[in-house]
Amino acid sequence: MRGDNDTWGQSSRGEFEAVVLPHLEAMLRLARFLMRGNLADAEDLVQDTVFRAFEAFPRFQPGTNLRAWLFRILRNAYVDLLRRRGRQAELTESLAVPQESNSAVDEFRAQGVRERTAADLEAALAELPADLRMALLLVDGEEMRYDEVAEVMGCPVGTVRSRLHRGRRLLREQLLKLWRDRTPR
Amino acid sequence: MVKGQLVEGAEVTHDMPCPEYRERITAWADGELQDPREVAALKTHMRGCEGCRIYAEAEAATKRLVTAAYAVPVQVGVLRARIREKLDALTVPKPRRSPVLVPRLAWGALAAVLLATLTIGYLTFQPKATVEASPLVRAAVTDHVECMLGRLPLEVTTTDQEEVSRWLLGRLARPIVLPASVPKGEVKMSTRWARLARAEGAQILVDRGGRMHSLFIMPVREVSGTLGRQVTLADREFFVNQLEGYTVVFWRQGDLLYCLVSDREEQEVLGLAAEYAGSSAS
Numbered sequence: 348m349r350g351d352n353d354t355w356g357q358s359s360r361g362e363f364e365a366v367v368l369p370h371l372e373a374m375l376r377l378a379r380f381l382m383r384g385n386l387a388d389a390e391d392l393v394q395d396t397v398f399r400a401f402e403a404f405p406r407f408q409p410g411t412n413l414r415a416w417l418f419r420i421l422r423n424a425y426v427d428l429l430r431r432r433g434r435q436a437e438l439t440e441s442l443a444v445p446q447e448s449n450s451a452v453d454e455f456r457a458q459g460v461r462e463r464t465a466a467d468l469e470a471a472l473a474e475l476p477a478d479l480r481m482a483l484l485l486v487d488g489e490e491m492r493y494d495e496v497a498e499v500m501g502c503p504v505g506t507v508r509s510r511l512h513r514g515r516r517l518l519r520e521q522l523l524k525l526w527r528d529r530t531p532r
Numbered sequence: 533m534v535k536g537q538l539v540e541g542a543e544v545t546h547d548m549p550c551p552e553y554r555e556r557i558t559a560w561a562d563g564e565l566q567d568p569r570e571v572a573a574l575k576t577h578m579r580g581c582e583g584c585r586i587y588a589e590a591e592a593a594t595k596r597l598v599t600a601a602y603a604v605p606v607q608v609g610v611l612r613a614r615i616r617e618k619l620d621a622l623t624v625p626k627p628r629r630s631p632v633l634v635p636r637l638a639w640g641a642l643a644a645v646l647l648a649t650l651t652i653g654y655l656t657f658q659p660k661a662t663v664e665a666s667p668l669v670r671a672a673v674t675d676h677v678e679c680m681l682g683r684l685p686l687e688v689t690t691t692d693q694e695e696v697s698r699w700l701l702g703r704l705a706r707p708i709v710l711p712a713s714v715p716k717g718e719v720k721m722s723t724r725w726a727r728l729a730r731a732e733g734a735q736i737l738v739d740r741g742g743r744m745h746s747l748f749i750m751p752v753r754e755v756s757g758t759l760g761r762q763v764t765l766a767d768r769e770f771f772v773n774q775l776e777g778y779t780v781v782f783w784r785q786g787d788l789l790y791c792l793v794s795d796r797e798e799q800e801v802l803g804l805a806a807e808y809a810g811s812s813a814s
């Protein structure tokens with residue numbers, strides 16, 4: 348137990364730091380996208396995640412997927428944060444994913460080559476429902492397998508696949524919207 | 533696993549990707565289409581379907597954009613230092629509670645009250661057996677103090693008991709309603725998931741007019757050993773402990789064990805426990 352020096356003292360704390368802190372950068376990178384670029388909020392979210400992990404660490408099974416375990420705690424902390432702020436609707440996939448024609452896909456490909464800026468991507472990702480955004484970031488950013496993402500998000504692998512498909516379509520739509528708004532008429 | 537790769541030679545064109553292949557193309561672009569027969573069937577299909585081929589290209593291009601945007605480095609030095617500092621505070625031995633300062637003029641009154649209480653207590657009650665504080669009692673006091681000092685992360689902070697009840701939903705073996713000991717809105721509550729000795733449960737830190745107490749709720753099956761000195765109040769059994777100036781009261785309700793920690797006087801804490809127990813039973 349944390350606070351009981353016989354079982355959870357300095358040595359356990361050292362072990363916790365040794366295995367968890369190397370994941371700090373990955374957690375902060377994900378949190379930054381979840382918090383829509385607000386670094387201070389992202390740091391608070393990661394700090395909350397680390398303390399939740401610290402509390403739960405005696406129950407962590409060595410040999411299991413630590414990165415997935417940490418990201419799952421981070422997601423739970425994020426969901427709780429949205430709930431506290433009364434913004435739980437952002438998590439759901441209520442945003443309709445538009446039908447995508449080949450002409451739109453072509454336009455995206457042409458524009459994508461010319462204007463692939465990180466700021467555009469951040470703005471477009473910020474418009475996505477949180478669970479779609481998170482699935483995209485874990486697979487494309489963290490290069491996680493679908494089964495790992497399913498573990499993080501607490502959903503079946505099929506749902507991960509569906510979220511990625513919907514997320515990428517929606518992301519293209521958002522990017523096109525940005526680029527069209529900027530094009531001189 | 534086969535990574536997505538475009539197939540040359542379009543023969544048939546569609547304006548849209550075929551619905552039955554869309555998600556398979558996504559999985560293929562991610563190297564997650566694992567069945568070789570499924571991969572072969574998709575490739576054959578794309579050879580003759582321009583819509584799906586273009587769609588596969590768009591999926592791969594979108595994936596590359598996200599990967600590139602995500603690769604922007606972040607600095608964690610300050611955050612790491614901040615976290616280590618807070619971990620230091622959590623793992624050093626806990627300071628004992630400072631004695632309460634009593635204004636000089638109050639000493640006389642306090643002595644009189646003490647004398648009266650001792651006299652009445654001696655005449656009225658049997659001598660109480662000393663019960664050694666169990667690890668659960670110590671853990672409850674420690675977590676209560678740590679929470680008050682802001683050293684433990686809290687999840688929901690609200691003035692609405694129903695919100696706390698919703699937070700509790702699904703976390704314990706059965707849904708429970710938080711005992712509403714005071715009128716709605718008169719308290720501020722913060723929640724966290726706690727682990728006391730070997731028992732897991734919810735902790736609700738209650739701020740009632742600036743004085744704080746903690747209510748822990750956990751499955752009774754996870755608790756063993758002595759719960760403290762038994763006291764019967766309003767036909768209900770409570771178990772009382774004293775540790776480092778805190779009163780810790782347990783009571784059982786169905787398959788749940790409740791634990792109240794407060795620095796108020798024992799009788800006051802017992803009254804509060806009875807209030808909680810009464811309202812949660814109704």
